[in-house]
Amino acid sequence: MATITCGSCNKSHSTVNEVKLCFTQNNSFVPEASTKAPAAKVVKKAPAPVVKNYRSVEHFNTKEEAQEFVENTPNSKLKDTVNVKYVDGIQTKTYTVIVY
Numbered sequence: 001m002a003t004i005t006c007g008s009c010n011k012s013h014s015t016v017n018e019v020k021l022c023f024t025q026n027n028s029f030v031p032e033a034s035t036k037a038p039a040a041k042v043v044k045k046a047p048a049p050v051v052k053n054y055r056s057v058e059h060f061n062t063k064e065e066a067q068e069f070v071e072n073t074p075n076s077k078l079k080d081t082v083n084v085k086y087v088d089g090i091q092t093k094t095y096t097v098i099v100y
Contacts, residue, residue, distance in 0.1 A: 058097045066095035075100040 003012035006019050008028040013019045022028075055075075060066040063078075070076045076099045083094040 054098045054100050056099045058099065060095045060097065061093070063095050066097050069097055073097075073099060 003014055004016065004019050005011075006013050006022050008019075008023045008026045011022075013022060058066075058069060058076075060069065066078050070078050076097050079096040079098060081096070083096070085092045085094070
């Protein structure tokens with residue numbers, strides 16, 4: 001006959017009811033609330049990829065070069081912002097032109 005090893009007393013019992021009775025007598029029951037799985041975590045959807053609406057970006061060291069490129073290239077525009085960078089105390093400006 002098959003037996004069940006009891007988790008409360010570590011002995012063998014012949015029925016499930018005997019195991020339950022042993023747990024009850026030894027106060028070995030685990031509260032039901034602690035046996036539940038933890039709540040599922042919310043996973044955020046990835047943001048939509050940014051669609052570029054331009055063909056290319058060109059960078060120039062002087063504003064004159066950038067303006068000349070804009071004059072000679074249709075559908076291009078000089079960006080309003082200028083990137084300024086300092087390396088070893090030397091200031092470098094970069095002008096950006098966007099070609100649509």
